[in-house]
Amino acid sequence: MxxxxxxxxxxxxxxxxxxxxxxxxxxxxxxxxxxxxxxxxxxxxxxxxxxxxxxxxxxxxxxxxxxxxxxxxxxxxxxxxxxxxxxxxxxxxxxxxxxxxxxxxxxxxxxxxxxxxxxxxxxxxxxxxxxxxxxxxxxxxxxxxxxxxxxxxxxxxxxxxxxxxxxxxxxxxxxxxxxxxxxxxxxxxxxxxxxxxxxxxxxxxxxxxxxxxxxxxxxxxxxxxxxxxxxxxxxxxxxxxxxxxxxxxxxxxxxxxxxxxxELSYRQVPDSIDFHLVRAKLKALQGNSTDRVMEFDSRLQDKRYANEIAERYGLTYALLRDKQYKRADKELNELYRVMQSDHSISLLKNHSLGNPVLVESEYLQSGAMIEALAARVKLANKQIQDAFKIYQTALNTYPQHRALIYDYITALLNHQNAKAALEFINKQSQIIHDDINLYRLEAQCHSALGNHMLQHRAQAEVYVQEGKYRAAIEQLEIALRKDNGNFYQLSSIEARLRQLKEFVAASEKKQ
Ligand SMILES: [Zn+2]
Structure with a gap:
């Protein structure tokens, strides 16, 4: 098998x-x-x-x-x-x-x-x-x-x-x-x-x-x-x-x-750009990255593609995976050039780096996907300020795009700004609930800031999301042994611990 x-x-x-x-x-x-x-x-x-x-x-x-x-x-x-x-x-x-x-x-x-x-x-x-x-x-x-x-x-x-x-x-x-x-x-x-x-x-x-x-x-x-x-x-x-x-x-x-x-009359239904971008991303993620770059190159050269924006997006993604960072940046500019000359799509003109941005509609997340890739390309090329400008503008336009949210937090963490990362996570957790990736990032932030008690508290929630209740209980017990929390934090951990223990006990009784 x-x-x-x-x-x-x-x-x-x-x-x-x-x-x-x-x-x-x-x-x-x-x-x-x-x-x-x-x-x-x-x-x-x-x-x-x-x-x-x-x-x-x-x-x-x-x-x-x-x-x-x-x-x-x-x-x-x-x-x-x-x-x-x-x-x-x-x-x-x-x-x-x-x-x-x-x-x-x-x-x-x-x-x-x-x-x-x-x-x-x-x-x-x-x-x-x-x-x-x-x-x-x-x-x-x-x-x-x-x-x-x-x-x-x-x-x-x-x-x-x-x-x-x-x-x-x-x-x-x-x-x-x-x-x-x-x-x-x-x-x-x-x-x-x-x-x-x-x-x-x-x-x-x-x-x-x-x-x-x-x-x-x-x-x-x-x-x-x-x-x-x-x-x-x-x-x-x-x-x-x-x-x-x-x-x-x-x-x-x-x-x-x-x-x-x-029995039905013929209906022509155009594909969304999302469909093409997702397929291009999946292609770029598959197997050997050098081979993927060559395939995207050859399709672009022969104009064998259904959507040029998606093909250039896929090429840039494959280049990033193949660690050809300089060329990825060059191809990113080419992608923006093609977007600007395509009159069939609606674009926002006021982008921070002067590049066009796709306007989001209900089923269109493509604009955010391209911005998330652009920021990754800038980070790989150590153009850190440009990357953060992209994150800030893109998160204003696409505030619910999870990939942008996770990437932005990770970038803050990697650039010694765990405090800002944590503030952003706290803001997000008011809207997004039970998200394992956010809990994971939260644990990393607390670890970077030396908040060991809250680090184990967040790690416990990662385990709950994974269905590992015993490991979660263990993390909460470790958290309680750390003495760097205030009264409110301690009682909240105690309450969560009680809740999980009761849940596990009830499940065992059912057997
Ligand atoms: Zn079937």
């Missing part, structure tokens, strides 16, 4: 492992699943299982902790969901990306949906990507996973599924062990039962198609992408791309979707 392929495989492994271990081995950090003896699982139980699996995925090296890519996927996903009436009010959705060149997408219990970078790059238009997404969303709204998990053979397994999600990291750091487990006949049997059935696939196509159409995308995108997958399948050594193994695709399915498309 490929070291980077998680997703459905991880999901199967959880089920498989749950058969091999008794439920109480890892019972110390269990979510509250309530009564699991009933024949169906509730939305709440499903969500808790999903959260537990997500904690493991987030700790995996293939998880793309990239605020811009996640932001784009969630914007696109929410646009699809809000224009459908399929989603129940108690359902939640979260979209994330994995750095993995294989073409795959998958839905986990609880509305978590993963998209491999390989799939996003393979989509030739935003409507194609939206088509796959709409199909996954339909699996979630129709509760296909919950229905499969509610089969008689799975009753009683849920407590251990959640508990054993914790064991997955251990098995993944030793891929051989994971493979051995999956190789058992029992595992194979379970895996085949967990593939979506043809009935589920047809339903996801039908409902996904409506979602795609209602959201204003080109409905042809869905069949176009599936056809591309089908054709690609012929050239894959091990048969079909991974996506086809979990979503069995037939010519009948493609024909059904095409028939639905034919």
């Amino acid at each position: 490929n070291n980077h392929q998680i997703g459905m495989k991880l999901y199967y492994s959880i089920i498989v492992l749950s058969l091999l271990f008794p439920a109480n081995i890892f019972a110390n950090e269990l979510p509250d699943l309530g009564d699991i003896s009933q024949a169906t699982i509730t939305t709440h139980q499903e969500r808790q299982i999903g959260l537990q699996i997500m904690r493991q995925i987030r700790a995996d090296p293939s998880y793309l902790n990239d605020a811009e890519i996640a932001g784009y996927l969630n914007n696109l996903g929410n646009r699809l969901i809000s224009s459908s009436n399929e989603a129940k009010p108690d359902q939640s959705f979260e979209f994330f990306a994995l750095q993995d060149p294989s073409i795959n997408a998958f839905a986990l219990p609880g509305g978590f949906m993963g998209f491999n970078s390989g799939l996003i790059i393979a989509a030739q238009s935003e409507s194609e990507l939206a088509g796959v997404m709409a199909h996954e969303i339909a699996h979630v709204t129709q509760k296909h996973l919950a229905r499969m998990l509610s089969g008689p053979q799975y009753i009683g397994l849920f407590a251990s599924i959640a508990a054993l999600a914790l064991a997955i990291l251990a098995s993944r750091s030793n891929p051989q062990a994971g493979q051995a487990v999956l190789a058992t006949a029992q595992a194979g049997a379970i895996q085949s039962q967990l593939n979506f059935t043809r009935k589920h696939e047809k339903e996801a196509d039908r409902i996904g198609f409506n979602i795609l159409n209602k959201a204003g995308f080109d409905p042809h995108g869905m069949s176009a992408f599936f056809e591309r997958l089908q054709n690609a399948g012929r050239y894959y050594e091990n048969g079909a791309p991974s996506y086809l193994r979990t979503h069995p695709l037939t010519y009948e399915r493609i024909a059904d979707i095409e028939n639905r498309t034919r």
Whole structure:
């Protein structure tokens, strides 16, 4: 098994492992699943299982902790969901990306949906990507996973599924062990039962198609992408791309979707700049950076691109990764020149360094993405003042762009200004709650400033976000032993410690 392929495989492994271990081995950090003896699982139980699996995925090296890519996927996903009436009010959705060149997408219990970078790059238009997404969303709204998990053979397994999600990291750091487990006949049997059935696939196509159409995308995108997958399948050594193994695709399915498309009038839907920038960034982030620079160079030379701004953005990103800082700065200027000469986009003219800035709209984060890259290029070239000017202007224009927020704090920290960094974090935490990256940066600020008590307090919240409650309790206990806090800070830590201990005790009692 490929070291980077998680997703459905991880999901199967959880089920498989749950058969091999008794439920109480890892019972110390269990979510509250309530009564699991009933024949169906509730939305709440499903969500808790999903959260537990997500904690493991987030700790995996293939998880793309990239605020811009996640932001784009969630914007696109929410646009699809809000224009459908399929989603129940108690359902939640979260979209994330994995750095993995294989073409795959998958839905986990609880509305978590993963998209491999390989799939996003393979989509030739935003409507194609939206088509796959709409199909996954339909699996979630129709509760296909919950229905499969509610089969008689799975009753009683849920407590251990959640508990054993914790064991997955251990098995993944030793891929051989994971493979051995999956190789058992029992595992194979379970895996085949967990593939979506043809009935589920047809339903996801039908409902996904409506979602795609209602959201204003080109409905042809869905069949176009599936056809591309089908054709690609012929050239894959091990048969079909991974996506086809979990979503069995037939010519009948493609024909059904095409028939639905034919009934609608043709609609041309232009891709957003966001779509092109996100794909360019994913390309720039993949594999060997020198190779990526050469590819961007050759596409630009032959004018083989769908969007020149995105292509130049990708080249600059690849150059930065390849440590060609001077050339990255040169290409950045070229990017701004192209933006200024493109009359199809709206620009702000009053930028601090005299460069144009893209105007943000509801689904357009591209302006902020370009500014975040520009600041990174300036920092790499030691043009520190220019970088900070960009951060300040860009954060005025795009105050909610997470990548800019994290990068600005990191830059302050790296340039001996932990005090300003901490003030900025405190301002942000009034709007942004439970953000693991902000807690991490906060811990670093306190460490730099010698506030050891508050450093451990912030570190505890990092662990809470990771679902490591025991480690969090330990951090709070260390914090209380540091004597550099005031009365208010001490009692707030004591209160948080009590709350976490009660939570852990309650979870253990449920087992
Ligand atoms: Zn499917």
